[in-house]
Amino acid sequence: MTLLIAALLAVQNAPPIVSPEAHEDRRVTFRLRAPKAQEVKVAGPELRGPLGGPSKAMEKDEKGLWSVTVGPVEPGIYDYAFEVDGLRITDPSSPHVFGNRRGSRGFLEVPGPKGSPRHDEWRDVPHGTVTAHWYASAVAGGARRRVHVYAPPGYAKEKDRKYPVLYLLHGSGDDDSHWTLLGRAHVIADNLIADGKAAPMLIVMTDGHVSVPPKEGEEAEARRARAAGAFERDLLDHVVPLVESEYRANAARDARAIVGLSMGGGQSLGAGLRNVDRFAWVGGFSASTRGWEKGVPGMTADAAKVNADLRLLWIAIGKEDFLLEQNRTFDAWLKEAGIKHTYRETEGLHAWGVWRRYLAEFLPLLFKPKD
């Protein structure tokens, strides 16, 4: 046996660490084996309640196993990291990890009480499917791009039915995979559809980062503006046609909605309000609306037309969100311009727990028949 295999077997034979462990009483234990570490903490912005602050110290036993038990923790999904002598790491014992543009983290899931699952937790209802598609985007200089599409339960069977479409956009750190991985959009939709609270719909999760090759002499700000324009072109020229050719999508304006979070909220409000001839339902979750003191650049600020065309303009933001002031400013402009909309300030940070709740509020508002 080679040394390498011996080493692998030694690792496999060490007693496995279970971390995190959600107990029946909803307390949660985090564990890390680090005999040489001096100080280990667990940290997670949405866990600050149970942690009693941004992080909580873990304690070491005589075998070098650090642990701490916190809670009870409200049923939900929480990302977290460990801090080992100041080094921020992803829990190495947990399979529940994700990567994005900011590196990697772990996430913890606390189920709802027996018989009372969370709104974003699997239930015994019919499930839709989630498909990854790849396409070459001329807008992005021919680059290969990916989009995820949720098809509701029954889609494969009801071969003559056309479905409305929600375009659902992610934030700046993420990509098109995170609205299912962390956002549980497919689970939330399954549950609402099963309860008759939302219309069966396609949900298209597209990648909000479009690379545009640099131009010589172009300033950073100009390139950013070009990239922002490229997102909207990629959406309208590639993603919408892909969805409407590969799926039985209802291509009517009244059957098209767009919403996103953070950066994606700026993109959805921008693309929606600039294209009211294409999207009748528009929203922004904790949206980035920086610089919109005079409205969305490039939109037709004809309130009568916008009000006639839009079936919904829905904006929500957490009271502890660092984008709160931007949203207040944009809300004030919409009011001044006479554009009908819903503006809500809720509890919460700039975080996934808030966005999952917003999605569950938003889906039931969509695709209602006209009065």
Added chain:
Amino acid sequence: MTLLIAALLAVQNAPPIVSPEAHEDRRVTFRLRAPKAQEVKVAGPELRGPLGGPSKAMEKDEKGLWSVTVGPVEPGIYDYAFEVDGLRITDPSSPHVFGNRRGSRGFLEVPGPKGSPRHDEWRDVPHGTVTAHWYASAVAGGARRRVHVYAPPGYAKEKDRKYPVLYLLHGSGDDDSHWTLLGRAHVIADNLIADGKAAPMLIVMTDGHVSVPPKEGEEAEARRARAAGAFERDLLDHVVPLVESEYRANAARDARAIVGLSMGGGQSLGAGLRNVDRFAWVGGFSASTRGWEKGVPGMTADAAKVNADLRLLWIAIGKEDFLLEQNRTFDAWLKEAGIKHTYRETEGLHAWGVWRRYLAEFLPLLFKPKD
């Protein structure tokens, strides 16, 4: 501004660490900021060549940034971890991480030379789609299970065409997501189909772990046997019918293949050889064949029938694989029993680099017309 937000901004404002960084000359730099650590190494079984062993020490600069540059590294995909004072961690700076039953790790991708992509690397060819389905399995006591299905390029357009189906199974640490995430089955298939080397086919990646609720008084060995049987029942009673009802799958025996790796190789050889009336193409990659000195339990060892029914029986194993002896034993039994098969011993460990190569060898052998 709350303390929490200040802390978040401080993290965001720290210069980002790029790790791993694959240079144009195919050398690779790993980096980790850990000012208080005494010893940091990078480790990865398939990187032992460039690392000069199972791991390689990294060096600390005056700012506490550890790094090491290795290589050139052969174009490929490699998993790796850092060891910080004996603590094995996932690279926190990289978005390219995955979790499985053994915890989490990072992975590094080294592209092929310009204009000469790897066989398992994206090329500018038509791409298929990958869909996640969820289903309730009566075999698993009603549990929700997931399966991933690759549909080849053109599937959505060629509405009258039926496709052959490969069932592709993962190893014991993984689940139904890893054959795409790490195995790149969809990319390998896209490339071979584009080159006319493999038939357009559906590839069904099912979850090999079926939970069976414990029975009182049952011994561990008996429960394992029941779980193994449950996998085959779940496959035949739930997965195959799901695929054949939701897809335009050719349900002929000659259009059904099954192969898997490690645990999944034992499952594919077992399910295949016990069900030659259902699968005409059967394989095992680095398969777990423990205890098969007298063949696959439950199979009809009628060589004439098996040879008449099977179009392919293909077994391959790396010479450094810890399952080598098991495979030699099973090969010897097949020879003795007079069952036609291909048996190959190749370079390599029990690792994904080997399985991606095997898949690329296996797909072109499938679904050939009879001479």
